[in-house]
Amino acid sequence: MSWNQFEYSTNNGKPLTLYEFVHNEQKYYRYTNADRNVEFNNAIWFSEAISNTGLSVGSGNNLEITLPSASKVVHIFRGVPPTKPVVIKMYQLHENDNEFRVIWIGKIQEVKRESIEKARLITASVASSFERNGLRLTYGRSCPYALYDHNCQIRQSNYKFANEIIALDGANITVNPSNVMSGYFSGGYMEYYIDDIQELRGLKSHIGNSIGVLGGTQGLQKGMKINLYPGCDKTIKTCNEKFNNHLNYGGQPHIPGVSPFTIVKLF
Template identity: 25%
Template structure:
């Protein structure tokens, strides 16, 4: 593919741009140019401090990669949002454009946001290309516990009635007290708490255990929580065959091998 006309002159008018789309749909544009640019209906804000590393692209199976670093801007990318996980898995496009007439962008790379490091008022982010999906295992490994997720197409447990909304009464570290009690003992253990209000709105936190009107989260909420915040609780499963059979009546769809001998079989000896 030949280079665009605006790259072939003695003096180029090239600007690098980043388009970032979060899983919740929020999309922003950044450019290394010293002025804002409007491209395809999206305003790319000037971020002259944004500096990309060399972009490595191959025709093999190795994943394309690139790092980008820049200052944390209150209007674009905030440190609190990065630490809260709002940018985890965000879709990214990196392209060059003629800033004098930004109509035909030259795509340089695209993928998802990988590892992010913050410090000294700035951040460094890794771009993982589409070929990075080839790094995942091709087949599943055997396991004594279920490998399906409660309610997915392999589990097939109907989730209707296994969710409920509640309001927060108090928060103490990882323990959240709600205005509603669980339907059964530890119903929300290994489940999910989704935040529908307050500064954590749009995020979800894994639940370690539940008891009555309290749930213990896997980690402390990233943002302060106010009393009265609306949350949604999604029932969980500890992925054991006993739970699948007794609590959900779903042993026929259990996706594990609870009776398959493990590596400890090799260490046994007569009379043990």
């Protein structure tokens, strides 16, 4: 019997929904709303009290997913959210049928704790992202490029400082001496790994051996190996003196202070 025959049958249809959460294209969490674990596509989908609001007209193809707060997916979003979005794939199939349909693909935007035992995932579909306006490059005195991107052309590997956290207080981390001046890492970021998954955290301040971390130090621990990368304040002076990269500077530091569209009365 084909999928359509199961789907439209009033007696034989036994619909199951499978939820696949993918963290950083490395770690998979698979759940089903069935009353027992399901083996599908060479993987085990664990039975869970999981449901969704369904798709409706005017919702922008977005939906909300409710599941227990003890779920490993919810744990990922405790404290600072993961660096890369967690992708969701939903499959629809019928019991005793090998044919299936991919009914929805999206990403988790936010996790809300509904109660002690229940959490709600606020998601956005991939289709909704097609309706967003694209970015437009504008002219200004400061550089519009992101540090280390293809426009900036600085190789971040040349500026990596391998280090170790020797202390932390909830807002700042203390590292070993790096022989760099205070402020060198301000606006930069740190790189670390948890369960072999790369995570990034922005740095807001750098004074001596103390570095302020955006979002606090939750998830970090003493003795953790990290990589530090310096930041940039988007000025031509820093681009030249700190990175020797002024030829790739994307700003226009010599823009006149008077707009050509401003009416100036000479007499």
